[in-house]
Amino acid sequence: MANVPDDLHYSKDHEWVRVEGDIGVIGITDHAQNSLGDVVYVELPKVGDSFSAHEPFGSVESVKAVSEIFSPVGGKVTEVNEALQDEPERVNTDPYGEGWMIRVRLTNPGEVDSLLSAAEYEDFTKAEAE
Amino acid sequence: MRYIPNSPEERAEMLKTVGLDSAEQLFDSIPADLLLRRPLETPAAISEMELLSGFEEMAARNRAARRPSFLGAGAYSHYSPTVVDHLIQRSEFFTAYTPYQPEISQGTLQAIFEFQTLVCQLTGMDVANASMYDGSTALAEAVLMAERVTRRKKVITSSAVHPEYLEVVDTYVQHYGIDFHRVETDEQTGLISAAGLNALDDQTAALVVQSPNFFGCVEDLGKLAERAHAVGALLIVAVTEAISFGFLRSPGACGADIVVAEGQSFGVPLSFGGPLVGLFATRDKYARQIPGRLVGEAYDKQGRRGFVLTLATREQHIRREKATSNICTNEGLIALAATIYMETMGRSGLQEVAAQCAQKAAYAARRISELPGFSLPYAAPRFNEFVVRAPVEAKDLLARLGSEKNITGGLALSRYYDDRPGDFLVCVTETNPRAEIDALVEGLRDLTA
Amino acid sequence: MTQSTNITKAAPHVTQNEALIFERSQAGRKGYRLPPLDVEETPLDEIVPAALRRDDDLEGVPEVSEVDVVRHFTRISTWNYSIDLGMYPLGSCTMKYNSRLNEKAARIAGFANLHPLAPEEDAQGALQLIYELEQALSEITGLAGVSLQPAAGAHGEMTGIMIIRAFIDARDGEGASANRRVMLIPDSAHGTNPASANLAGFTVRTIRSTVEGFTDLEHLRELCAHGDVAGLMLTNPNTLGLFEKNIKEICQIVHEAGGLVYMDGANMNALVGVARPGDMGVDVIHLNLHKTFSTPHGGGGPGCGPCCCTKELEPFLPVPRVVRDNDAYRLDFDRPQSIGRVKAFFGNFGMMVRALAYIQTHGPDGLREATEAAVLNARYVAAGLVSDFDKPFDAQPMHEVVFTDKRQSRKGVHTLDIAKRLIDYGFHPMTIYFPLIVQGAMLIEPTESVGRQELDQFVSAMRSIAREALEDPETVLGAPHSTRIGRLDEAAAARKPVLRWKPKQAASAA
Numbered sequence A: 001m002a003n004v005p006d007d008l009h010y011s012k013d014h015e016w017v018r019v020e021g022d023i024g025v026i027g028i029t030d031h032a033q034n035s036l037g038d039v040v041y042v043e044l045p046k047v048g049d050s051f052s053a054h055e056p057f058g059s060v061e062s063v064k065a066v067s068e069i070f071s072p073v074g075g076k077v078t079e080v081n082e083a084l085q086d087e088p089e090r091v092n093t094d095p096y097g098e099g100w101m102i103r104v105r106l107t108n109p110g111e112v113d114s115l116l117s118a119a120e121y122e123d124f125t126k127a128e129a130e
Numbered sequence B: 001m002r003y004i005p006n007s008p009e010e011r012a013e014m015l016k017t018v019g020l021d022s023a024e025q026l027f028d029s030i031p032a033d034l035l036l037r038r039p040l041e042t043p044a045a046i047s048e049m050e051l052l053s054g055f056e057e058m059a060a061r062n063r064a065a066r067r068p069s070f071l072g073a074g075a076y077s078h079y080s081p082t083v084v085d086h087l088i089q090r091s092e093f094f095t096a097y098t099p100y101q102p103e104i105s106q107g108t109l110q111a112i113f114e115f116q117t118l119v120c121q122l123t124g125m126d127v128a129n130a131s132m133y134d135g136s137t138a139l140a141e142a143v144l145m146a147e148r149v150t151r152r153k154k155v156i157t158s159s160a161v162h163p164e165y166l167e168v169v170d171t172y173v174q175h176y177g178i179d180f181h182r183v184e185t186d187e188q189t190g191l192i193s194a195a196g197l198n199a200l201d202d203q204t205a206a207l208v209v210q211s212p213n214f215f216g217c218v219e220d221l222g223k224l225a226e227r228a229h230a231v232g233a234l235l236i237v238a239v240t241e242a243i244s245f246g247f248l249r250s251p252g253a254c255g256a257d258i259v260v261a262e263g264q265s266f267g268v269p270l271s272f273g274g275p276l277v278g279l280f281a282t283r284d285k286y287a288r289q290i291p292g293r294l295v296g297e298a299y300d301k302q303g304r305r306g307f308v309l310t311l312a313t314r315e316q317h318i319r320r321e322k323a324t325s326n327i328c329t330n331e332g333l334i335a336l337a338a339t340i341y342m343e344t345m346g347r348s349g350l351q352e353v354a355a356q357c358a359q360k361a362a363y364a365a366r367r368i369s370e371l372p373g374f375s376l377p378y379a380a381p382r383f384n385e386f387v388v389r390a391p392v393e394a395k396d397l398l399a400r401l402g403s404e405k406n407i408t409g410g411l412a413l414s415r416y417y418d419d420r421p422g423d424f425l426v427c428v429t430e431t432n433p434r435a436e437i438d439a440l441v442e443g444l445r446d447l448t449a
Numbered sequence C: 001m002t003q004s005t006n007i008t009k010a011a012p013h014v015t016q017n018e019a020l021i022f023e024r025s026q027a028g029r030k031g032y033r034l035p036p037l038d039v040e041e042t043p044l045d046e047i048v049p050a051a052l053r054r055d056d057d058l059e060g061v062p063e064v065s066e067v068d069v070v071r072h073f074t075r076i077s078t079w080n081y082s083i084d085l086g087m088y089p090l091g092s093c094t095m096k097y098n099s100r101l102n103e104k105a106a107r108i109a110g111f112a113n114l115h116p117l118a119p120e121e122d123a124q125g126a127l128q129l130i131y132e133l134e135q136a137l138s139e140i141t142g143l144a145g146v147s148l149q150p151a152a153g154a155h156g157e158m159t160g161i162m163i164i165r166a167f168i169d170a171r172d173g174e175g176a177s178a179n180r181r182v183m184l185i186p187d188s189a190h191g192t193n194p195a196s197a198n199l200a201g202f203t204v205r206t207i208r209s210t211v212e213g214f215t216d217l218e219h220l221r222e223l224c225a226h227g228d229v230a231g232l233m234l235t236n237p238n239t240l241g242l243f244e245k246n247i248k249e250i251c252q253i254v255h256e257a258g259g260l261v262y263m264d265g266a267n268m269n270a271l272v273g274v275a276r277p278g279d280m281g282v283d284v285i286h287l288n289l290h291k292t293f294s295t296p297h298g299g300g301g302p303g304c305g306p307c308c309c310t311k312e313l314e315p316f317l318p319v320p321r322v323v324r325d326n327d328a329y330r331l332d333f334d335r336p337q338s339i340g341r342v343k344a345f346f347g348n349f350g351m352m353v354r355a356l357a358y359i360q361t362h363g364p365d366g367l368r369e370a371t372e373a374a375v376l377n378a379r380y381v382a383a384g385l386v387s388d389f390d391k392p393f394d395a396q397p398m399h400e401v402v403f404t405d406k407r408q409s410r411k412g413v414h415t416l417d418i419a420k421r422l423i424d425y426g427f428h429p430m431t432i433y434f435p436l437i438v439q440g441a442m443l444i445e446p447t448e449s450v451g452r453q454e455l456d457q458f459v460s461a462m463r464s465i466a467r468e469a470l471e472d473p474e475t476v477l478g479a480p481h482s483t484r485i486g487r488l489d490e491a492a493a494a495r496k497p498v499l500r501w502k503p504k505q506a507a508s509a510a
Helices: A029-038 A109-114 A117-130 B008-017 B023-027 B049-062 B082-088 B106-123 B135-150 B163-173 B223-232 B242-246 B284-290 B316-322 B332-369 B394-405 B434-447 C066-077 C101-108 C126-143 C153-177 C190-198 C217-224 C247-256 C263-270 C311-316 C349-385 C415-424 C452-471 C473-477 C490-495
Strands: A015-020 A023-028 A039-043 A056-062 A066-070 A075-082 A101-108 B155-159 B181-185 B206-211 B234-239 B256-261 B278-282 B295-299 B305-309 B385-388 B423-427 C146-147 C180-188 C201-208 C229-235 C260-264 C284-286 C308-309 C321-325 C328-332 C400-403 C443-444
Touching: A015 A109, A015 C146, A015 C321, A039 C490, A075 B316, A075 C349, A101 B242, A101 C415, A109 B206, A109 C284, A117 B295, B008 C321, B023 C180, B023 C349, B049 C101, B049 C126, B049 C349, B082 B332, B082 C066, B106 B223, B106 B278, B106 B295, B106 C066, B135 B155, B135 B163, B135 B206, B135 B234, B135 B278, B135 B284, B155 B163, B163 B181, B181 B278, B206 B223, B223 C490, B234 B242, B242 B256, B242 B332, B278 B284, B278 B295, B278 B305, B284 C321, B305 C201, B332 B385, B332 B423, B332 C066, B332 C321, B394 B423, B394 B434, C101 C349, C126 C263, C126 C308, C126 C321, C126 C328, C146 C311, C153 C190, C153 C229, C153 C308, C180 C190, C180 C217, C190 C328, C201 C217, C217 C229, C217 C247, C229 C247, C260 C263, C263 C349, C308 C311, C349 C443, C415 C452, C415 C473, C452 C473
Parallel strands: B155 B181, B155 B206, B206 B234, B234 B256, C180 C201, C180 C229, C229 C260, C260 C284
Antiparallel strands: A015 A023, A023 A101, A039 A056, A056 A066, A075 A101, B256 B278, B295 B305, B385 B423, C146 C308, C284 C308, C321 C328, C400 C443
């Protein structure tokens, strides 16, 4: 049973965002890491890059598959989780904590309201499975 | 048909098992108007004896295969130790599939891992792939990789790179928005010109040079690496004569970022230009941008070491249109032949054969330059190839050398260039005994007396 | 560890502890001997200055004797499965018998020792062979123009797509052509298809397959209606092993929309002597000599990927062309509309020798017989497996058939596990997880080179694995059990790639 913390916002592309003031912390969900399998490499953008919502900002690779990661919200990258270069497996073991990927300064803080809540995301993944 | 195990009778029984009355019914799903209602008009079936006899007759017309040769220019006559061809004819190597199932392909995988290691050692680079089709396509892929890595669209190339290699790169980049720009060769040295190097700027993705270049001249790669890096461009070095790795400072030691080479000199027959084998090597930091297959070390649950195709997410079968290349099949068995060659010759053999080539070429160059009317137009150091300027038309001279003296004296440069009718390219290897070199010199003397 | 029962293995594996050659190396060993240098030595500094010469004495390159080399490669070769050992049921690969006669033919000295830049008059035999093979492939495909220059299937594909691009540029002018940059590719296509399209500057749009496994004609019409379609890439029979019976209509739809049809010839083994792509309306095709025409796979190459096209597209083929002038053969470099060269020299000539030998050995009747036997073998296997494995498509398969792991996965056993367990029964696994549109796909292509008993053994092995999946899934999940090494940790290998041997690396050979 995948973990879906209450205090986060979710996108239909299986990313999460945690709002800390005007900063958004972004990563992929437990459901996503589970489908991917063992993560072997994460390709992340540079500090200073900008994205709008639904734009791809990087990719995550397992042995046999590669998936693009889409930004759930618009923002400018302020920090990148460098630890994932050496330990990409953090995305599997702690997707909401040590597996965080980027921090962005939110272009439009209100944008998170159009994302899914934990309950809505849980329903969404259940529906996808059927 | 002896390659089809099931006899007609067995097949008739199998047809019944699947509920059919005749072989024609196997093709019921093909619309009737598409079915070929006549036998193919291809050659009639013949026995082994007849086939070999016919092929021998065809092969006998390849006169150039039978006489002493001083042809290089991208394909080289070297001696291949007997064990090379024997070992690659082991069924387990040549009838094996691509090693996607590592548990039953460790022979192939370990051999490739050794190949990758040897290519790194000879080129002086950190990581090498499992091979590309040949040197020319490896160069094209290197240019595409430089664009990916630097995100710049301009590539400066020496004109002294093999003309056919440049044509291949032109084909590959034509729809890619890459400006592949040739710069002049210095008429005196035979190397990339100073003016040419001034074309490097902060829009340049890479500088491409060949060394030894098409005219046989050895470029100063250290200096070229500095110039390229000063503008943030990569240095791509192409090598057509792989034996030169045993004699010249490695491109890696000189600062190259990508090294591509033709590996045919490593025990692979000329075979009218194919199959060959492309070597591709680069720095660790670019490993994920490298095209082609890669073999890596891996362990099973019991801690036993094995080898496996890895970083496959770069490749076409996973990343599809975003792949680093479209390559699938490479040159597996030829890479194996090259590996066996490199290991058989080994640390001392690769140096000894290279030294012999250099010495014999120096001898030939000296003797030819002493012939009345003949000169060597380029001043740069050379390895085993050099340009000769004859007092007569080179193509005609070489034709007469072939028909009257039974020697293939070299390559007339008029094949690729309109403005140098008297020039031809001579290559000397360990397979040319002194007597042949002397016969070449005497032949040239006779025909221009 | 549980043992499999009662099934005779086709290929026992010899366990040998053979290290890397670098780990075998001993200073001072030699594996070669050159004749002594027979010319006066020139001082090295006069040949090339010291600063440009190698100064590391090739440190790290192994030093071994000839015996070491022979034992090393002989031992590691025994760890490989190969066609000579047994069947490869690999869908889409056509792993047929690699004839020894073809090997002998390719090694004839007049072919093997011929330099590609030898003057034309001294290479007539080679030019003749290229010409004759082109003729034969033209007849087989029903397409007038043939280039043998591409070195492999993907290379031939790139060539074909570039030809389409060049044709449209010439037909419509570069301005109008710039609006036609879409290449339609079925969702069931091989990965090289979109990758090749990308190289030619096209964007890819995917066409759906119907639930029966065929190209969705409605979706095709819809996509073609945009007016920006340069072409369609398809495989026929498709990657599900089914013949696209609407092929003529498909070609018509694309042609009427101003595009061209490219066919991936990977599945020609179902068509040779029976039907011809040219007759179906296909404009350009690539062939895989290392599939349909039996040239050996060599552990990953070399291949040869001829590109064949209609008369209209012939001017765009790679340069040079071989032309016949009465009894002589010439190279024609005067091809102003050619897309250029795709490879130095002429292509993989050694593989052309083998392919022509294959064609001559079979003759027209033999070629058709091979196709019939290939399709029959696939049908036979399909009939044997249908009781135990889920077959997602009802249509009759041609030379290959796809099954899924649907029934076995209910017990936690997946396609990968079935494939690994098949190894314990002495077979190389079938193609797995391709095409992508079928979940848990197992694509099986026996080829004509397999006899009935071996087909029965294969079916029997698969049915036994199906039983094991229900009764003893642990055995399947832990497979293979009989090989020198078990499943490798590919994730760890990809996270921290070790792509070469380095000195002072611990030799942890088993």
